Amino acid sequence: MLASDPAKKNSFNRSINNGDLVIVYERHDNMKAVTVSEGTVLQNRFGIFKHSDWLGKPFGSKVFSNKGGYVYLLYPTPELWTLVLSHRTQILYIADISFVVMYLEIVPGCLVLESGTGSGSLTTSLARAVAPTGHVYTFDFHEQRAGSARDDFERTGLSNLVTVRVRDIQGEGFPDEFTGLADAVFLDLPQPWLAVPSAAKMLKEDGTLCSFSPCIEQVQRSCEVLRTSFTDIRTFEVLLRAYEVREDKLESIEGNGDGSNGSLPCKRRQCSDGGNVMSSPISSVMARPCIEARGHTGYLTFARLRCLI
Amino acid sequence: MSESNSSSSRVTWEGCSVLLDINDGDRLVFARLSPAAKLKIGNKNCSLQPLIGRAFGTVFQVDTAPNGPYLSPAQVNVNNAEEIGDGQGNNEMDKVNVNNAAQARDGEVNVESRDNRALVDNNTAQSLTGEDIEAMRRQGARGNEIIEALIANSATFEKKTSFSQEKYRLKKQKKYAPKVLMRRPVARSICEAYFKKYPSKIGFLRVDTLSLLLSMANVSSNSDILVVDMVGGLLTGAVAERLGGTGFVCNSYFGQAPYSMDIVRIFNLSDEICKRILRSPISDLLPKESPEQVLEHDVCNVESQSNDQTSALASMDEISHSSENGISDIGIENTEPAIEIRKAPKAGERPQKEIIDSWRENGFSSLIVAAPELDAWTLVRDLLPLLANSAPFAIYHQYLQPLATCMHNLQLEKMAIGLQISEPWLREYQVLPSRTHPCMQMSAFGGYILSGTKICNSTANSSSNRTVLL
Ligand SMILES: C[S@@+](CC[C@H](N)C(=O)[O-])C[C@H]1O[C@@H](n2cnc3c(N)ncnc32)[C@H](O)[C@@H]1O
Numbered sequence: 001m002l003a004s005d006p007a008k009k010n011s012f013n014r015s016i017n018n019g020d021l022v023i024v025y026e027r028h029d030n031m032k033a034v035t036v037s038e039g040t041v042l043q044n045r046f047g048i049f050k051h052s053d054w055l056g057k058p059f060g061s062k063v064f065s066n067k068g069g070y071v072y073l074l075y076p077t078p079e080l081w082t083l084v085l086s087h088r089t090q091i092l093y094i095a096d097i098s099f100v101v102m103y104l105e106i107v108p109g110c111l112v113l114e115s116g117t118g119s120g121s122l123t124t125s126l127a128r129a130v131a132p133t134g135h136v137y138t139f140d141f142h143e144q145r146a147g148s149a150r151d152d153f154e155r156t157g158l159s160n161l162v163t164v165r166v167r168d169i170q171g172e173g174f175p176d177e178f179t180g181l182a183d184a185v186f187l188d189l190p191q192p193w194l195a196v197p198s199a200a201k202m203l204k205e206d207g208t209l210c211s212f213s214p215c216i217e218q219v220q221r222s223c224e225v226l227r228t229s230f231t232d233i234r235t236f237e238v239l240l241r242a243y244e245v246r247e248d249k250l251e252s253i254e255g256n257g258d259g260s261n262g263s264l265p266c267k268r269r270q271c272s273d274g275g276n277v278m279s280s281p282i283s284s285v286m287a288r289p290c291i292e293a294r295g296h297t298g299y300l301t302f303a304r305l306r307c308l309i
Numbered sequence: 310m311s312e313s314n315s316s317s318s319r320v321t322w323e324g325c326s327v328l329l330d331i332n333d334g335d336r337l338v339f340a341r342l343s344p345a346a347k348l349k350i351g352n353k354n355c356s357l358q359p360l361i362g363r364a365f366g367t368v369f370q371v372d373t374a375p376n377g378p379y380l381s382p383a384q385v386n387v388n389n390a391e392e393i394g395d396g397q398g399n400n401e402m403d404k405v406n407v408n409n410a411a412q413a414r415d416g417e418v419n420v421e422s423r424d425n426r427a428l429v430d431n432n433t434a435q436s437l438t439g440e441d442i443e444a445m446r447r448q449g450a451r452g453n454e455i456i457e458a459l460i461a462n463s464a465t466f467e468k469k470t471s472f473s474q475e476k477y478r479l480k481k482q483k484k485y486a487p488k489v490l491m492r493r494p495v496a497r498s499i500c501e502a503y504f505k506k507y508p509s510k511i512g513f514l515r516v517d518t519l520s521l522l523l524s525m526a527n528v529s530s531n532s533d534i535l536v537v538d539m540v541g542g543l544l545t546g547a548v549a550e551r552l553g554g555t556g557f558v559c560n561s562y563f564g565q566a567p568y569s570m571d572i573v574r575i576f577n578l579s580d581e582i583c584k585r586i587l588r589s590p591i592s593d594l595l596p597k598e599s600p601e602q603v604l605e606h607d608v609c610n611v612e613s614q615s616n617d618q619t620s621a622l623a624s625m626d627e628i629s630h631s632s633e634n635g636i637s638d639i640g641i642e643n644t645e646p647a648i649e650i651r652k653a654p655k656a657g658e659r660p661q662k663e664i665i666d667s668w669r670e671n672g673f674s675s676l677i678v679a680a681p682e683l684d685a686w687t688l689v690r691d692l693l694p695l696l697a698n699s700a701p702f703a704i705y706h707q708y709l710q711p712l713a714t715c716m717h718n719l720q721l722e723k724m725a726i727g728l729q730i731s732e733p734w735l736r737e738y739q740v741l742p743s744r745t746h747p748c749m750q751m752s753a754f755g756g757y758i759l760s761g762t763k764i765c766n767s768t769a770n771s772s773s774n775r776t777v778l779l
Contacts, residue, residue: 003531025762028727060698060765072726072764075699077527094524095517095733102520105495108530108553109317131530132555206319206366206493216745223740231366235738238517243730243757245713287713287730299738307366 001076001124001156002131015056016073021155022059023080025072033076033084035155046071078124081156088145091121092188092212095240096297100186101129103302104208108133110183113202115139115169115195118188120149126186127153127161135161137178141168173198180204187211192218193225200229203305214298222301230303237299242290249281318577321491323361326577328498330490332483337502339494339575350487353378360491369489370452380489437462442485452486459485494575496547503543503572504752511572512540512681513707515755517735519543522677523551525703525760530555532674535594535695537561537688539680542570545586546578548677549656554581557664559673560588560657561692563683573656586656593665594695672697679705685715685759693724696763704759712759719761728761 001021016022016036024032024042034042034051042049046069054063059075074080079094092100100122106112106129117123117140126136140146143166150164167175170191174182184207185199192211199209209230211222219235226233321327321342329338331350340346346357350371359380360369370383437459445455459481460466466474482488492498500516522544528534528551538544538560548558562568567588578586660668673696678688685704696702702725706712712730719725733755737748 002529025726028729058698058765060700060763062765073699074727074762077701079524079527079701095521098520098524099517099735101524102497102516105493105497107317107495107550108555125524128527128529129551133553204319205364219738219740220742220745224742233740235740237736237738239734240521241732241734243709243713243732245716245730247717285710285714285717287709289732301740304366307364307368 001078001081001158002128002161015058016054016061018055021076021157022054023074023076023084025074031074031080031084033081033155042071044071045069076156078128081124082121085119085121085152086148087119088148089116089118090214091119093121093294093297095238096212096300097122097125099236099238099300100210100212101125103300104184104186104210106130106134106184110134111178111181112136112184112186113139113174113178113182113199114186114188115167115174116141116188117146117149117164119145120152122186122188123149123153123162124156124158127158131161134183135163137163137165139165139167139169139174141166141171169198170194174202178202183207185209190218191221193221196222196225197229200305205305205307207305209303209305211301212298213301214296216299219299219301226301226303229306231306232304233301234303235299235301237296239294239297241293243287244290245285245287247283247285249283252282319366319493320364321361325361326494326575327360327365328492328494328502328575330492332487333490334505335483337506339499339502350378350489351484355380363491365491365493367491369491371487371489372451373446373449383488434465435459435463452482455485456481494577496543496550496576499546499572499575500543503541510541511543512679512705513754513756514540514543514679514705515733515735515752518705518733518755518758519547521731521733521758522679522703522705523547525701525758526675526677527701528552528675528677532556533668533671534558535561535673535676535692537678537680537683537692538570539568539682540572542572542574544677544679545570545656546573546576549573549578549582549586550576552582552585554579554585556674557585557587557660559594559660559668560586561591561594562588563591565590567657570657578656583656584658586658587660587664588657589660589665591691593660594668595691596669596694668695672700675700676702677705678703681707685711686718689715689719690722690724693719693763694766698763698765700763702761702763705756706759707754707756709757712757716759716761723764724766725761725763728759730757730759732757 018036018038020036022034022036024034026044026046036051036054038052038055040051042051047065047067049063049065049071054061054073057063057073059073061073062070063073064070082091082093082097085091104112106126108129108131110130111134112126112130114123114126114136115138117138120138123136123138130136138149140149146164146166150159153159153162153164170189171194173195179201181204182202183204185202187195187199187210189195192213196209203209209226213219213222223233223235323342323344325342327340327342329340329348331338338348340348340357342357342361344356344358344361347354348357349355353371355371355378357380363382368383369380371378372381442455445458450458456478460478463477466477469477496519497516500511500514500519503511504513504515526534528548530553532552533556534548534552536544536548536558545558545560552558560567560570570588573586676692676696678685678692680688685706689702689704693702704712704715709730716728716730719728735755736751739746739748
């Protein structure tokens with residue numbers, strides 16, 4: 001997913017090789033992660049796609065099935081990965097993820113602590129932000145989840161940037177070995193306030209913390225605890241509204257609308273006020289918000305470790 | 310310069326750029342620290358020398374000494390709620406919350422025995438005169454002592470609700486004991502400061518919108534990011550910060566004159582990172598054959614577009630002027646030009662031929678556009694071919710329509726997939742015991758982003774295959 005070797009760059013002109021992770025794109029709401037394996041096929045409603053046909057093609061190529069249907073093969077990015085990963089838990093999406101990375105001031109070289117790992121959706125973006133010299137240590141108390149996340153980071157090529165560990169962070173806090181070393185801490189836990197004192201201990205002076213909670217009661221309790229050693233405590237909600245765009249012909253009204261000059265017989269309609277509408281369709285590109293939208297994900301509470309001179 | 314003198318350092322140094330937040334955002338000043346640099350706070354001229362070698366996040370206060378006022382680190386009062394003694398007995402009144410609370414109306418406090426029915430507003434409430442205060446000062450009283458004296462001599466203070474008491478205290482504190490919080494100038498703080506005080510300079514690019522541009526364009530180490538930055542250099546700086554001294558950010562422009570990149574200098578970018586910021590006319594990046602034609606086309610387009618928008622731009626200017634003293638404050642206040650010269654490698658050099666060749670050969674890893682004055686479609690049509698296949702892009706615009714047209718054309722021309730127009734939405738909350746609610750102030754406008762992924766040119770796209778993919 002990320003170029004660790006500066007010479008190789010993050011250039012997608014590189015062609016697809018056996019063993020590469022590709023994102024198979026059918027539609028914007030239908031994508032799938034596939035590891036290319038010669039001799040294997042991908043089967044979907046468009047037919048059967050032979051992996052061997054993909055080898056040597058550049059990322060971004062359109063490839064065809066035995067029935068002439070097609071899909072696109074895309075280079076994996078954290079954004080695409082979030083859309084295709086297997087949901088073992090609730091996950092964070094692009095709006096929250098982007099804001100978290102920026103607001104925690106995470107840049108290359110940072111050391112970041114995270115709990116829980118969950119499905120690793122956020123972790124993937126944290127890894128991108130700290131690369132190539134930083135590191136993300138992520139903790140989950142669920143052994144199996146931690147294992148699956150580890151497998152995923154192996155698959156996305158991030159295992160040199162991410163370490164997954166099994167630990168009860170609410171019960172035990174973060175390991176002492178990170179005391180005073182973390183640039184940022186991120187919490188997505190059911191009772192985040194239990195982990196706040198440990199997070200404070202881990203952070204460097206002026207280091208940043210973020211806690212994600214779906215419920216306002218969780219936020220309330222977290223903020224109360226944060227006030228002892230943090231400053232600049234701020235809670236946000238971020239959402240994205242998606243728009244759909246289409247070109248359509250709209251009827252335009254000619255004449256003064258009282259029907260007196262409407263002599264053409266074509267497409268005449270009664271208006272609700274009794275006047276006639278003449279149609280002379282004009283094509284225009286129009287946008288409107290999509291009807292279905294995510295109304296709430298969670299509250300993001302940020303804080304900064306207070307400097308005691 | 311040593312490694313520590315860079316964006317990652319948590320302690321200031323001589324020549325370092327800082328963001329000074331005076332009285333909880335009332336004034337925001339970008340300054341470069343030097344022994345000679347001075348900042349006027351209230352009616353006092355303070356040297357910034359004491360800020361050198363201090364941790365970011367430190368709060369300073371103005372103290373008086375025989376040889377004039379000076380800034381000294383303020384003792385952080387973790388639990389000043391106890392001083393209020395209002396019976397609530399918790400530590401809710403730290404600096405930030407007081408600030409938030411001040412936005413709420415009196416009487417909203419749930420747990421409150423007093424109300425303001427007995428308060429009469431005449432000017433006799435305060436028995437301390439301006440002369441008294443000056444006299445206290447001459448005797449070396451600190452700001453906090455003056456505030457306590459003002460409270461002790463206020464006839465109405467005791468009758469106020471705890472809420473109004475805190476407001477009173479805060480008002481006096483701002484006047485008699487101003488606080489200066491020293492922050493790290495990073496993409497987040499710079500964007501927020503400009504958005505608050507001078508939003509037109511950054512094309513009204515809100516911090517959450519900026520964060521989305523960076524992730525939608527997959528800005529990551531070792532990538533070569535093509536940007537069109539007409540937001541003062543904020544975008545270029547933010548991308549460079551994420552690249553951390555690897556890859557390149559190519560700040561490109563139409564015509565002969567590069568766009569302003571002043572904001573880049575406010576970031577504390579290390580030399581290694583600065584070297585990764587290159588500036589190039591778009592004509593240099595285009596394939597060799599007849600770049601002239603394409604360019605001319607675009608320039609005239611740009612002109613007609615910006616003429617159309619004259620009225621819109623004028624109204625933005627009004628907005629920014631109305632934010633009064635904010636303007637003069639934002640921007641680097643640098644009294645020592647010598648320091649500027651010492652900062653060796655300048656950001657924004659012309660790329661060398663080999664680098665341009667490698668871009669031509671491999672393509673850019675992604676494209677980000679924040680050009681409020683350019684037409685999105687013509688721009689994307691010309692720049693998208695410069696990207697590698699499967700490269701993501703993100704286009705910001707203040708208006709929806711140019712992006713809708715651009716998206717539609719990209720679909721028709723089958724140049725990209727995964728196309729989406731999104732509008733970021735951000736709401737802040739005041740969180741206090743029994744007083745949690747959305748903040749009164751919210752930015753209703755975060756602009757729009759068109760994002761997508763470039764696909765391989767399916768050779769002359771003649772064989773239009775089935776229906777248009779979204
Ligand atoms: C909602 S998920 C996190 C999702 C993640 N942010 C993502 O984007 O994929 C919460 C995780 O916290 C873990 N968790 C809950 N309590 C924990 C504890 N005390 N210590 C460590 N992990 C815990 C759960 O096992 C779960 O995987």
